[in-house]
Amino acid sequence: MSQRALSPIDRLIATADNALRTLSGNTEATERPSPAAGQPATELSDNERRHAAGLMRVNHSGEVCAQALYQGQALTAKLPSVRHEMEKAAGEEVDHLAWCELRLKELDSRTSLLNPLWYGLSFGIGAAAGLISDRLSLGFVAATEELVCEHLHSHLERLPDQDNQSRSVIEQMAIDEESHAKKALAAGGLPFPAPAKKLMTLASRVMTSASYRL
Numbered sequence: 001m002s003q004r005a006l007s008p009i010d011r012l013i014a015t016a017d018n019a020l021r022t023l024s025g026n027t028e029a030t031e032r033p034s035p036a037a038g039q040p041a042t043e044l045s046d047n048e049r050r051h052a053a054g055l056m057r058v059n060h061s062g063e064v065c066a067q068a069l070y071q072g073q074a075l076t077a078k079l080p081s082v083r084h085e086m087e088k089a090a091g092e093e094v095d096h097l098a099w100c101e102l103r104l105k106e107l108d109s110r111t112s113l114l115n116p117l118w119y120g121l122s123f124g125i126g127a128a129a130g131l132i133s134d135r136l137s138l139g140f141v142a143a144t145e146e147l148v149c150e151h152l153h154s155h156l157e158r159l160p161d162q163d164n165q166s167r168s169v170i171e172q173m174a175i176d177e178e179s180h181a182k183k184a185l186a187a188g189g190l191p192f193p194a195p196a197k198k199l200m201t202l203a204s205r206v207m208t209s210a211s212y213r214l
């Protein structure tokens with residue numbers, strides 16, 4: 001539903017609803033079934049399974065952040081067209097969230113206990129960027145998506161070789177995130193300078209190493 005027709009109170013309720021749904025751990029993919037569904041089940045040792053689950057938990061936390069970031073921006077973006085773009089991208093991220101949740105369940109694992117914290121922080125950053133300017137907001141999306149792509153590619157190298165199910169999920173996510181980054185820049189996003197990207201990389205390390213364990 002377009003938020004352009006909603007009052008500020010309605011928008012706040014829709015935002016709270018998204019937060020609860022994102023953190024519930026029971027997301028359903030909107031349109032696309034998980035790419036893992038087409039892969040034969042693989043045998044993993046306990047250690048391999050724990051490691052794959054740690055990586056998928058990090059990816060899931062990244063998707064929680066993406067939901068929060070897009071929702072925060074949608075709440076404060078000034079141009080309706082930008083708000084609409086953000087909502088559309090957030091919708092596409094729902095599939096990623098659902099795929100990661102499903103893979104974690106298949107690996108007999110769980111989502112990160114820290115997700116409410118990541119959601120809150122990302123929502124605040126997204127809302128602040130949207131308040132400052134739409135171009136900054138879109139630039140932040142592009143820089144974030146690029147960073148996520150880097151993580152996803154590194155996870156492809158670190159996953160157990162035979163875990164084709166996790167691999168197929170990550171590969172499709174990387175394709176989608178790359179297109180989100182390009183769209184955000186094409187829509188007028190400010191390209192972030194290298195030092196800003198470096199700072200974001202450092203901040204993301206806190207999240208990735210914490211979510212891997214917790």
Ligand SMILES: [Fe+2]
Binds near residue numbers: 066093096
């Ligand atoms: Fe995503």
Ligand SMILES: [Fe+2]
Binds near residue numbers: 176180
């Ligand atoms: Fe994305």
